[in-house]
Amino acid sequence: MKFIHIADIHLGAQPDAGTAYSGGRPRELWDAFSRVVTLCEEEKTDILLIAGDLFHRQPLLRELKEVNYLFSTLSHTKVVFIAGNHDYIRKGTYYRTFQWSDNVYPLLGDKMGYVRMPELDLAVYGFSYHAREIREERCNVRAQGLADHEILLAHGGDEKHVPLRREILEALGFDYIALGHIHKPQAMIKDFALFAGALEPVDKNDTGQHGFVRGEITEQGVHVEFIPCASREYIHLALRVNEHMTNGSVKDYIRETVEKRGTQNIYKFILRGQRDPDVEFEIEYMDDYGNIIEIEDETCPAFDYQALYEENQDNLLGKYIEEFLGCEEGSMEYQALQAGVQALLENGLS
Numbered sequence: 001m002k003f004i005h006i007a008d009i010h011l012g013a014q015p016d017a018g019t020a021y022s023g024g025r026p027r028e029l030w031d032a033f034s035r036v037v038t039l040c041e042e043e044k045t046d047i048l049l050i051a052g053d054l055f056h057r058q059p060l061l062r063e064l065k066e067v068n069y070l071f072s073t074l075s076h077t078k079v080v081f082i083a084g085n086h087d088y089i090r091k092g093t094y095y096r097t098f099q100w101s102d103n104v105y106p107l108l109g110d111k112m113g114y115v116r117m118p119e120l121d122l123a124v125y126g127f128s129y130h131a132r133e134i135r136e137e138r139c140n141v142r143a144q145g146l147a148d149h150e151i152l153l154a155h156g157g158d159e160k161h162v163p164l165r166r167e168i169l170e171a172l173g174f175d176y177i178a179l180g181h182i183h184k185p186q187a188m189i190k191d192f193a194l195f196a197g198a199l200e201p202v203d204k205n206d207t208g209q210h211g212f213v214r215g216e217i218t219e220q221g222v223h224v225e226f227i228p229c230a231s232r233e234y235i236h237l238a239l240r241v242n243e244h245m246t247n248g249s250v251k252d253y254i255r256e257t258v259e260k261r262g263t264q265n266i267y268k269f270i271l272r273g274q275r276d277p278d279v280e281f282e283i284e285y286m287d288d289y290g291n292i293i294e295i296e297d298e299t300c301p302a303f304d305y306q307a308l309y310e311e312n313q314d315n316l317l318g319k320y321i322e323e324f325l326g327c328e329e330g331s332m333e334y335q336a337l338q339a340g341v342q343a344l345l346e347n348g349l350s
């Protein structure tokens with residue numbers, strides 16, 4: 001039995017993506033979802049598991065119709081999904097009344113339930129959020145032996161969202177546990193309980209690879225692999241500058257770095273090191289490709305401390321520098337020297 005496990009698609013989210021991409025990002029989440037559905041059709045996947053937060057917020061009726069259309073194109077694959085903390089089953093939500101295609105099996109109850117698929121000798125268990133938070137440990141219902149293969153779908157893993165414990169999950173008797181909510185793909189228990197991670201990165205802190213889990217349950221057991229497929233990656237990078245660099249050369253350095261790591265990706269840069277005291281970095285003008293969300297300037301001016309000392313011997317600045325003269329570059333004392341001199345100069349206290 002072949003399955004694909006996805007989670008945290010967050011349709012309807014508007015990810016922060018830099019000036020050039022922000023407008024198109026919501027569409028890219030839909031495109032990624034649509035590609036997974038197409039893949040299920042191509043690979044004749046038996047079951048598509050969606051472990052919560054298909055939507056970023058309450059789905060609109062037209063959005064459910066679009067999703068259902070995609071599901072209805074599947075000639076072979078059955079779909080099981082639960083609602084997560086973002087798209088929880090609120091009073092009046094369209095989730096409650098929507099008529100899904102015959103191959104779709106929503107598990108929308110707030111107590112653990114299951115669907116059985118005799119033709120696959122499979123039972124899938126799960127429950128949905130009916131509130132934004134669930135603080136109880138709810139993944140503690142044992143597989144009941146309803147079918148040869150039994151899978152648990154669950155959304156959570158932090159203290160406000162269905163806390164999960166390895167030793168409990170391990171003892172429930174499922175063949176596989178498909179997890180959602182944690183956006184970074186990872187195994188909670190190797191080859192057995194996996195967070196598929198967000199299908200596409202949704203937030204600027206969703207760094208690293210994103211995609212889905214492809215798995216197969218055979219006589220020999222479960223085999224799973226993570227398949228990266230996201231169209232973009234959020235990358236955080238520290239760039240080291242030096243006192244010979246100007247705005248122009250830092251801008252070139254940033255552009256070259258973006259070209260090397262991929263112009264499709266979305267960046268946050270942190271500038272570190274020493275800069276020429278005469279240079280102020282104009283970080284708002286350094287985004288050539290429109291895919292930088294943020295540049296933090298943590299550089300310090302590379303002062304000529306000896307010269308500053310000689311000019312300021314009889315004032316506060318000179319006395320401050322005197323305390324540190326001869327300290328080693330890079331040491332704690334040196335950092336105190338840099339920070340202190342910068343503060344004194346900025347505040348005109350010399």
Ligand SMILES: [Mn+2]
Nearest residue numbers: 053084085181
């Ligand atoms: Mn979630």
